[in-house]
Each structure stands twice: as C-alpha cells, then as structure tokens.
Amino acid sequence: MSDTVQDPGSDRDPDGDRSVIGSEMSGEDVAHGETLLEVDGLKKYFSQESGLLSGVSLDPSQFPPIEIGRNRVKAVDDVNFEIRRGETLGLVGESGCGKSTLGRTILRLLKPTDGNIYFKGQDLADLSGEALRQKRAEIQMIFQDPQSSLDPRMKVGRIIEEPMRAHGMLDDEGREARAKDLLEKVGLDSRHYNRHPHAFSGGQRQRVNLARALSVNPDFIVCDEPVSALDVSIQAQVLNTMEELQEEFGLTYLFIAHDLSVIRHISDRVAVMYLGNVVELAEKEELFENPQHPYTEALLESIPVPDPRQRDARGVLEGEVPSPVNPPSGCRFRTRCPRLIAPDEYAWTDEEWAHTRAFLRAVKRRTFEPMTAAEIEAEFFGGELPTGDAGEIVRRAIDHVATDRGDAGAGVGAETGSGTETESGSDTAGGPEGVGHPNVDWADATELLLESFARQSICARERPAYEVEPEYGTEPHFAACHLHR
Amino acid sequence: MSSEPLLRVENLKTQFFTDTGTVRAVDGISFEVYEGEIVGLVGESGAGKSVASMSLLRLVENPGEIVGGEVTYKGETIFGLEEGPDGELRKRDDMLSNEEMRDRIRGNEIAVIFQDPMESLNPVFTVGGQLREFIELNRDLSREKAREEAVDMLREVGIPDPEERYEEYPHQFSGGMRQRVLIAMALACEPNLIIADEPTTALDVTVEGQIIDLVDDLQEKYGTSFIWVTHDLGVVAEICDRVNVMYLGEIVEQAPIDELFYDTKHPYTDALLDSIPRPDRTVGELDPIEGVMPEAISPPSGCRFHPRCPDAREVCRRVHPENRVVDTTESAEPHRAACVKHDAFDVGYDESPPLEKEPQVTSEPDADTEAGVTGPGPGPGPGTGTGTGTGPGSSGGGGEGSE
Numbered sequence: 071m072s073d074t075v076q077d078p079g080s081d082r083d084p085d086g087d088r089s090v091i092g093s094e095m096s097g098e099d100v101a102h103g104e105t106l107l108e109v110d111g112l113k114k115y116f117s118q119e120s121g122l123l124s125g126v127s128l129d130p131s132q133f134p135p136i137e138i139g140r141n142r143v144k145a146v147d148d149v150n151f152e153i154r155r156g157e158t159l160g161l162v163g164e165s166g167c168g169k170s171t172l173g174r175t176i177l178r179l180l181k182p183t184d185g186n187i188y189f190k191g192q193d194l195a196d197l198s199g200e201a202l203r204q205k206r207a208e209i210q211m212i213f214q215d216p217q218s219s220l221d222p223r224m225k226v227g228r229i230i231e232e233p234m235r236a237h238g239m240l241d242d243e244g245r246e247a248r249a250k251d252l253l254e255k256v257g258l259d260s261r262h263y264n265r266h267p268h269a270f271s272g273g274q275r276q277r278v279n280l281a282r283a284l285s286v287n288p289d290f291i292v293c294d295e296p297v298s299a300l301d302v303s304i305q306a307q308v309l310n311t312m313e314e315l316q317e318e319f320g321l322t323y324l325f326i327a328h329d330l331s332v333i334r335h336i337s338d339r340v341a342v343m344y345l346g347n348v349v350e351l352a353e354k355e356e357l358f359e360n361p362q363h364p365y366t367e368a369l370l371e372s373i374p375v376p377d378p379r380q381r382d383a384r385g386v387l388e389g390e391v392p393s394p395v396n397p398p399s400g401c402r403f404r405t406r407c408p409r410l411i412a413p414d415e416y417a418w419t420d421e422e423w424a425h426t427r428a429f430l431r432a433v434k435r436r437t438f439e440p441m442t443a444a445e446i447e448a449e450f451f452g453g454e455l456p457t458g459d460a461g462e463i464v465r466r467a468i469d470h471v472a473t474d475r476g477d478a479g480a481g482v483g484a485e486t487g488s489g490t491e492t493e494s495g496s497d498t499a500g501g502p503e504g505v506g507h508p509n510v511d512w513a514d515a516t517e518l519l520l521e522s523f524a525r526q527s528i529c530a531r532e533r534p535a536y537e538v539e540p541e542y543g544t545e546p547h548f549a550a551c552h553l554h555r
Numbered sequence: 556m557s558s559e560p561l562l563r564v565e566n567l568k569t570q571f572f573t574d575t576g577t578v579r580a581v582d583g584i585s586f587e588v589y590e591g592e593i594v595g596l597v598g599e600s601g602a603g604k605s606v607a608s609m610s611l612l613r614l615v616e617n618p619g620e621i622v623g624g625e626v627t628y629k630g631e632t633i634f635g636l637e638e639g640p641d642g643e644l645r646k647r648d649d650m651l652s653n654e655e656m657r658d659r660i661r662g663n664e665i666a667v668i669f670q671d672p673m674e675s676l677n678p679v680f681t682v683g684g685q686l687r688e689f690i691e692l693n694r695d696l697s698r699e700k701a702r703e704e705a706v707d708m709l710r711e712v713g714i715p716d717p718e719e720r721y722e723e724y725p726h727q728f729s730g731g732m733r734q735r736v737l738i739a740m741a742l743a744c745e746p747n748l749i750i751a752d753e754p755t756t757a758l759d760v761t762v763e764g765q766i767i768d769l770v771d772d773l774q775e776k777y778g779t780s781f782i783w784v785t786h787d788l789g790v791v792a793e794i795c796d797r798v799n800v801m802y803l804g805e806i807v808e809q810a811p812i813d814e815l816f817y818d819t820k821h822p823y824t825d826a827l828l829d830s831i832p833r834p835d836r837t838v839g840e841l842d843p844i845e846g847v848m849p850e851a852i853s854p855p856s857g858c859r860f861h862p863r864c865p866d867a868r869e870v871c872r873r874v875h876p877e878n879r880v881v882d883t884t885e886s887a888e889p890h891r892a893a894c895v896k897h898d899a900f901d902v903g904y905d906e907s908p909p910l911e912k913e914p915q916v917t918s919e920p921d922a923d924t925e926a927g928v929t930g931p932g933p934g935p936g937p938g939t940g941t942g943t944g945t946g947p948g949s950s951g952g953g954g955e956g957s958e
Binding site for chain 2: 302335375388
C-alpha cells in the first residue's frame, strides 16, 4: 500500500535549524491523503505469569517469552489497517479489547510479537535503539490521565522543552520561545511557562500534554483517551483545539476512545475493536449510519442518547468480553452475538433457531430458575421444540436441566448430591428456600448445546473478513462478520 | 406526584472550612423526591452533586459541615436547625440521633451506590460474605438465612451462577459485575430510597446499558426511589423522571425530563446540551461552554453562571436569582430555573445592557476565572472559538494560580 517508500537511511535528522514554530510539515515525504502509517498483521501477546491479567499487561520486559502457546494473552491479534496523512482514525472498543495496547505497540513502546508497522514506508517493528529513539520525534503520544503524565516537580516550560532537548532541537532560547509559542497555540498563555502542573485544571493539563507532543513537530500522534477524564464542557474545548491544531500542523491522529460520541465527532474513519481484532472499519458516517457488524450495532444501540424522547430505542448487549487468553474460535464475538448464524447441519426456521439460541444463552449463564421440562418448553420455545435432529438435541438438553426429568431419574428434591456441577437454585421472588435440585446438570446441558450448535456454526469455524458495499461515501467498508458471506 | 414527598430537602447548605477559606460546596438547594421516581442530580465535577447527596445521609466529613437547611425523610428530621435561646443556631430536638441514622436510616431506609465498585468492596473478603454480613446486620437475620438471601440477591441482579460466585473475591469480578454486587447490597434491605452516585461512570457503554436496564427493572419491581447523581446527560435522558441541574453549589434548573431537554429554561443547561458530542448524529462543530467553573470558595457575584453565560446582562452581575417557578408543564408540574431573563423575576433584564465579555478562559487555573468579569474588556463576544482564547484579562485572581 505504501507507495511512498522512503529510503530508510534518510532518517529525519535532529535538525537545529527548524524555524520556531511551523505549520510546515517535517515530511515533504508523504503527501496529504497518502498512507502515512500501515499496520500489517500486527500481533502483541503478553505472557501470563499468574492468573491475574492486570499484573502483566504492560511490561515489555516480559519478553522474550519462553513458553510458547496457550497461556499468552492475545491483546492484539492480527490487526491490519492504514492511516493517511492528515486524517483522524478513531479506534473504539470496550475496555480490555486491546486498543491501548495497539496504540502503544504502534509507537513501539511495546515490542510487537509479530507483524509490521510501516511508517512512511519504514518498518518500525524492525527498529531498535537509537534509530527508534530518533524516529520518536515524528510519532508522539497523549495519554489519558493528564495528571500523571506530567512531572509535578517540573515547570510547564521545562516539560514542553524536554522532548526538544532529547532530540537536540534548537538552543535554549529557541526552545523557550517555541515552548511559549506552543502554549499559546494550545489555548494557554505564554505566561504559564513558569508554572507547575498542579496550578492547572484537568483540561489545561491536557493542553500542556498537547503542547509537549507538538514540540518536536511530529507527523503522527497517538491519542489514548485524551478527553475521557475531562468534564463534558471542557471535553468540547479540548476536542476543538485538537481539531484546530490538526488543521494548522497537518497532523495525523490515531484517536483511541471508548466514547462513541467523541469518536463520531472527531474521526474521519473509525475502526471498531473487539478482543484483539478489528471487527469493522469504515468511514465515520458509514459506520454510524450503516453498521454491518453485530458488535458495532450493539455498541451503537447501547449508548444512552441525550434525548428523553428516544428512550426505548436502546438495545442491550448481554454478557461480557471473554478472556483474551483463550478467545473464541472463528469470530470472536460469536459467544455474545445476537445474530449467530445457524449451523447448516440442521433444517431450521428462523424462529426455531432464535428460540434455541436464547435457550442456549440462558443455560450457559444459568439465568433462570430450575423448572419442569414443560415449563422450559413453554418459556423458551413457545411450547414447540424445533423439528428433526435439532429438536432431539434440545430435548436432551432440557432433560439435563429440568427439575422433573434428570438423568438419574431422581425426583424433585431428591438428595443425590452427586455430579460435578450440581447447581442449586432457589426461588428468588418468593420464599428464601435454598433447596437444590440435584438432578439439574447445567454443565452437561451447556456442553451439549454448545457442541451441537454453537461450535458447528460457520461463525465458530472460520474467521470472517469481508468487504461490504458502502452506502455513505466511497471508502471501502470492512466488516468481519459471516452475515456478509 | 401527589401526596407527601418521600424526601424533602430545603435550603440545604454544606460548607467546608479550609485554610484558604470557606468552600460553599452546597449553597441552599431545595428539592423533593417522591415515591417511585428517579430524580437526577446533574452537573460538572465540582458542582457539589456528591456533597449534596452525602449531606442527605449526614455523611459529610471534616472539615465539611452541614450549616443550614432542613432534610426531612418520611416526616422524620434527618437534619434541622433552630435558633436557641442565646440566638445561636443549634440542632433541633427532633433531629435523628447518630445512632438512629446508623441503625434505622442508612442502609435500611436510604442506601447508597458509589461510583467505584472496587473501593466500596473489601478486597480481602468474599463478595458473598460481605453481602451476607450486610444483610445479617441490617435485617437481623440468622447467618444461614442471610446467606440464602445474599445468593438470591446476587441472582436478582443478574450475576450468573450466583452460588459459585458467592465464594469469589472482588478482584475476580469485572467492573460491571462488581457494580451489580453493590446494587444487590443496596437493594438487600429493601430501602425506599437509593442514592446512586455516578454508578455507571466507570463502566463500558454496553455494561452501562445493562446496569441501567437492571435498575429500571428493579425499580419497577420494588418501587424504590432513586437520586441519580451523574454528569452524563445521556444517562439522565435514559433513566430520570425529574432532573435538578447543579452549578457551583446551586440548583439552577429543576424540571421534568422532557421539559429539561425540549424546553430548557437555563442558559447553563442549554450550553451543557450544546457542548456534548452526539452518538446519534454528526455534529460539525462543538459549541463548548466558555471557560471553566470557578471554585466554590469565591463564587462570582450575582448569578454564578454569568461570567460564562452567553445571555448575561449587566443585571446578572448584581442580582442573585433563586430557583423560581418560571413555567408550568402540561401536567401541572413546576419548571424552576434560576435565571433572571424569565418574567417571573422582573428585575429589569430586558432593559439591562448586555455584558461586554472578557475573552473567557480556557487558560487560567480555575480559581482565577471570576476575576475576568470585573472590568469590561475588549474581548470577543460569545461563541468565539475557545481554543485560542488566551484570557489575558483573567490573571491575578486567586493566589492559587500563580506560582
């Protein structure tokens, strides 16, 4: 994709003669609208020491991992996209989906496990040491927490000058002039040069962060939740400033956020991440108005809209993000997907499949009180089981969980007390009676249903990747969902 | 909305006595909560929402103190002052004692759900154990009964496989699940009122949606009233029946939900609504509120919003508007707003000259903000791109800003 391959030797030199502040770009090398950064098959796995994910998540010293295989957290798994000069690519997803890891890996704050990161044609994944350090003048980052990303003992001026010093830009006076200039550019005052970070409010601190990132005249800035910690009214101010700066300096942003409203406001194109994969990528308008992945749809539906007359429009996505240690096969969203595709083995009507899916989910999450087989049939299937083989399997599953059937032929309340997962259930609404139903075997039922249905679906067997015809705009629309097969 | 309110707050004032001065965190707010309704308390950080809600339970810590007003819950006085024989204010005799608050009110009658579920759960005890203990103590149940009840509550709030998870520790729960545990804990004693302090702010949107739905269902089932403290107008639109908008320690607008969004009466609420990016449509340019909220230690004169207000006139600097009924909805509910531009005030707003506005600050440390209004400056009018507003007129305000 990168048609502007640059001679790797022509690393930007730490120039001292760059004018104080410039809307001139450092890169005459990549024209506006051309690919600036391309991520190709990028993977980042973390080795997992103990059971707790949080303890290992951002520790590059864990590498190289000695053990290859199952116990690694696949935080970013085979991600491909490109970012063009001057655009803002929004990256959105729930917490834990790998968006921050992706941002940091692109910046090479983390070493990728596999894949390439081409920046102006040069593969950052290969760089290390001094060459990488030099490159960092062109790619900068803004962090979420404006408080902890500023050294409380340094004055603001010094903070902004620090990157220039590290890259040998300008002399002392030049740096001071540029720092003051930048303070004004980001909506602060040059007289703030001698203040400490504590004297600023959250929004202002984030502006200091912006000024620091801009000080070395970067081409590309990774913004990791830059406005999430700010109040709404301040958020709008900072977003506006970021847009102005982008225009003035020809910046390219990778804008990471969990807030879809913010993403919709600032992005040109949007990538949606789920569990380490990009599941959908399209132009902003197209993505928000014509989402093609069930996860994107669910995300969009679940945002509370600031309009009391649209109350009932909201949908709810059930369940939680599975563990990235052992992600689901095929489409990673399939375990929560409301539109899981029916396995071809059985002849389903849509209704039968919908019923079965609801039943499967309820059994897996054990969300209903144990009841008799007839009650289950009435509750989940409207009294009518699916026909054919599928119906037979469902019947067997019901046998596992119904209070009046049971494998051991035990009656209600019989105290066999055996079985691995004999789950007791008690009546919530009425009496606080904790009598278990020993013949209710959730685990077997879950396994039977999963094995017979969910794992037979194409969603479980193949990893989806499709291009969809866009309705808005002309940009390609990528959607990783088998519904588009 | 007839009958007596469940909770009545009148002219409540909570202040913090700090070295640098008295912070008027809550400055004379009044509102009611009726049975079965969800009342929103909305505002930016520093508006005093959390202090207000904690004051209702008399949970204000030193150096903070409730210094005035009255809080009545079901006819009982949670807080009230009277003038003693020596002219000093003293606590009224009918005010509930600390023991009564602890034993009867908190938890049993009024429960709280906090923002950060991790900090509200003890990491060294199992989730179930904590829930059980809470039920055991507050409802006087035996250990076994309380355990059963705890498992039931966990199931009720949608925790899958509650028997198993009863034995797990808080760190084994995700954020959303922890918040469900706290909701279970709040509901366990079937209180009549739950104060939810930013309960979904730390959660992902999908989880937030789940929690909101859960609260909706439970509220229908138990008829519990809620005070929902949040900064998120999306959540407010989703869940609240009536809303109080707070700005700098005061309630500036009070209205049923539909009127608040569609017939907004206070410029602050208006500005707040204009400044949020929308999930349901693309907004070209955001229209942020200029400047930042001043500190409650030295609020601006007159209307506290006037230095940032696009509609501000000279009179706004002088007259401090109380929250007054400015309109009545079709269902005869009052719509209150604290803005003198409404006829209900009649202080000469229409004749008053518009304020020449200082360029408002995106740039000054918060304490300084109000300094910008003392003299009319050459600043641009409202709606200027704030990104470049450098606020030269606003220096030298508070001591805090300067090095």
